[in-house]
Amino acid sequence: MAKTIADLIVESLKNAGVKRVYGLPGDSLNGFTDSLRRDGTIEWVHVRNEEVAAFAAGADAHLTGSLAVCAASCGPGNLHLINGLFDCHRNRVPVLAIAAHIPSTEIGTNYFQETHPQNLFKECSHYCEMVGIPEQMPRVLEIAMRTAINLSGVSVLVLPGDVLLHKAPADHNLVPIRSANPVIRPNDDELRDAAEILNSAAKVTILGGAGCIGAHKELIATAEALKSPIVHALRGKEYIEYENPFDVGMTGLLGFSSGYHAMEDCDVLLMLGTDFPYPQFFPSHAKIIQVDLRGDQIGRRTKVDLGLVGSIKDTLSALLPLLTTKTDRAHLDTKTKDYKKVREGLDELAGPDDNKTPIHPQYVAKLIDQLAADDAIFTCDVGTPTVWSARYLTMNGRRRLLGSFSHGSMASAVPQAIGAQTAFPTRQVVTLSGDGGLAMMLGDLLTLRQLKLPIKMVVFNNGALAFVELEMKAGGIVNYATDLDNPSFADLANSIGIHGVHVDKPNNLESALKTALATPGPALIEVMVNRQELSMPPHISLDQMKGFSLYMAKSVFSGRGDEIIDLAKTNILQRILS
Numbered sequence: 001m002a003k004t005i006a007d008l009i010v011e012s013l014k015n016a017g018v019k020r021v022y023g024l025p026g027d028s029l030n031g032f033t034d035s036l037r038r039d040g041t042i043e044w045v046h047v048r049n050e051e052v053a054a055f056a057a058g059a060d061a062h063l064t065g066s067l068a069v070c071a072a073s074c075g076p077g078n079l080h081l082i083n084g085l086f087d088c089h090r091n092r093v094p095v096l097a098i099a100a101h102i103p104s105t106e107i108g109t110n111y112f113q114e115t116h117p118q119n120l121f122k123e124c125s126h127y128c129e130m131v132g133i134p135e136q137m138p139r140v141l142e143i144a145m146r147t148a149i150n151l152s153g154v155s156v157l158v159l160p161g162d163v164l165l166h167k168a169p170a171d172h173n174l175v176p177i178r179s180a181n182p183v184i185r186p187n188d189d190e191l192r193d194a195a196e197i198l199n200s201a202a203k204v205t206i207l208g209g210a211g212c213i214g215a216h217k218e219l220i221a222t223a224e225a226l227k228s229p230i231v232h233a234l235r236g237k238e239y240i241e242y243e244n245p246f247d248v249g250m251t252g253l254l255g256f257s258s259g260y261h262a263m264e265d266c267d268v269l270l271m272l273g274t275d276f277p278y279p280q281f282f283p284s285h286a287k288i289i290q291v292d293l294r295g296d297q298i299g300r301r302t303k304v305d306l307g308l309v310g311s312i313k314d315t316l317s318a319l320l321p322l323l324t325t326k327t328d329r330a331h332l333d334t335k336t337k338d339y340k341k342v343r344e345g346l347d348e349l350a351g352p353d354d355n356k357t358p359i360h361p362q363y364v365a366k367l368i369d370q371l372a373a374d375d376a377i378f379t380c381d382v383g384t385p386t387v388w389s390a391r392y393l394t395m396n397g398r399r400r401l402l403g404s405f406s407h408g409s410m411a412s413a414v415p416q417a418i419g420a421q422t423a424f425p426t427r428q429v430v431t432l433s434g435d436g437g438l439a440m441m442l443g444d445l446l447t448l449r450q451l452k453l454p455i456k457m458v459v460f461n462n463g464a465l466a467f468v469e470l471e472m473k474a475g476g477i478v479n480y481a482t483d484l485d486n487p488s489f490a491d492l493a494n495s496i497g498i499h500g501v502h503v504d505k506p507n508n509l510e511s512a513l514k515t516a517l518a519t520p521g522p523a524l525i526e527v528m529v530n531r532q533e534l535s536m537p538p539h540i541s542l543d544q545m546k547g548f549s550l551y552m553a554k555s556v557f558s559g560r561g562d563e564i565i566d567l568a569k570t571n572i573l574q575r576i577l578s
Contacts, residue, residue, distance in 0.1 A: 211273015
């Protein structure tokens with residue numbers, strides 16, 4: 001049988017080390033899926049929604065550091081990929097999307113299911129091109145893979161179904177696509193400028209992000225030399241938090257007061273590999289040095305006095321010999337003491353509360369942290385599950401944490417867990433799912449059953465889009481359109497052959513979690529949590545205080561004063577009693 005373009009793609013993917021393709025089949029993609037079937041060495045991971053395929057591929061790429069692939073058929077099929085691909089691109093993970101297209105002779109005729117994928121995917125990719133003739137291959141595929149790998153982002157290859165079935169060029173030459181690992185750091189003069197600023201400062205604080213991956217030793221050594229507290233952005237949590245005596249937690253909407261004050265009180269803020277998005281949390285009077293591998297990230301969020309382009313590991317390795325080791329620990333000791341106090345306060349809220357209902361979500365997250373494996377992979381939905389993950393899941397250098405932390409998409413937890421569990425079948429994968437997020441991608445619970453993926457889903461069921469409600473309260477808006485009339489997710493899970501359990505009493509939660517974690521297959525634990533739990537940011541602005549006051553007044557006048565009473569009971573009285 002003559003080798004087709006689809007065969008050439010499969011061979012090229014194997015050559016690049018690809019082990020899996022996530023997707024949903026369709027007629028325009030048949031040439032590719034049939035080639036996968038005949039070859040038999042690359043796994044086809046069959047999901048129920050193409051959006052899930054893209055999220056799963058992103059999780060695979062994030063955890064393995066290798067190119068991951070998703071594929072979808074023409075028109076509506078590959079359109080479903082777009083939200084997941086935006087997440088992959090903004091999380092900077094190497095993903096190749098194969099977007100099948102209508103027959104090449106029909107392009108431009110308003111044919112059935114016709115779209116223009118090469119235009120649609122431009123904004124969420126580094127490279128997006130259509131293969132119009134077979135002779136473009138394999139060169140265009142190699143460019144796409146190399147771009148995704150070396151820029152850590154998304155490439156999209158658009159292929160009409162008839163081109164996939166066309167005979168491959170006889171003179172094709174396949175070469176391995178490997179990730180480049182160059183040394184990238186600022187020049188010596190720039191490093192001396194940075195050292196001069198840092199050495200002359202009395203109080204230095206470090207803000208680290210996902211760019212600190214692989215640089216833990218250098219980061220800790222720098223903090224030791226500068227006697228600097230370390231604040232981390234959420235995407236940096238898994239790389240920075242562990243074995244770190246300089247840790248003072250997070251800042252921002254999900255963070256702690258200790259992180260906020262460590263930044264606000266410093267003379268110099270050293271930003272390392274982070275694109276932390278919220279300008280209002282940056283210090284108002286400090287000098288700022290920002291180091292990033294991508295020069296276009298520098299100065300996006302706040303004024304920067306010195307911008308340095310380089311990897312964090314390479315830059316800190318070259319900077320450390322130029323630093324004068326500080327002896328004054330006052331700034332560091334004050335901020336770590338603040339963090340310890342904040343941490344104790346957060347832990348006090350994470351208890352069974354004398355078996356009172358509804359259950360505090362902090363208690364759920366704390367138990368998950370205590371009972372999960374030392375090398376567990378956690379995924380979390382946006383909203384309050386992300387808040388509790390950020391505040392209560394402990395990273396140790398082996399655990400991993402994924403979420404839609406840059407794109408902020410609902411319903412990412414289970415799709416990302418599918419990619420995590422497929423890539424690491426022997427590791428424990430646990431989701432912290434919101435009731436809104438789980439419901440949005442409910443169909444892919446069937447994927448867990450079909451693929452026999454032993455993912456453990458903990459559903460925080462509060463009957464509401466709770467984080468949206470918090471945003472409304474802060475804006476002085478009476479809650480509207482946030483109610484969720486949920487079924488029993490536990491019963492639903494049991495009806496499709498997944499272990500499901502409903503928990504509405506704190507004293508029943510630990511045994512339910514232990515049983516679910518020990519279940520061989522997939523499991524779902526539905527926990528009825530308090531809707532009125534406030535996840536307050538570390539710094540409340542005057543506008544937010546006005547907003548909450550206005551919200552309370554509006555709620556009373558609209559006949560919803562019971563909400564105010566519940567809010568007070570949950571967030572004020574429990575703290576007084578504790």
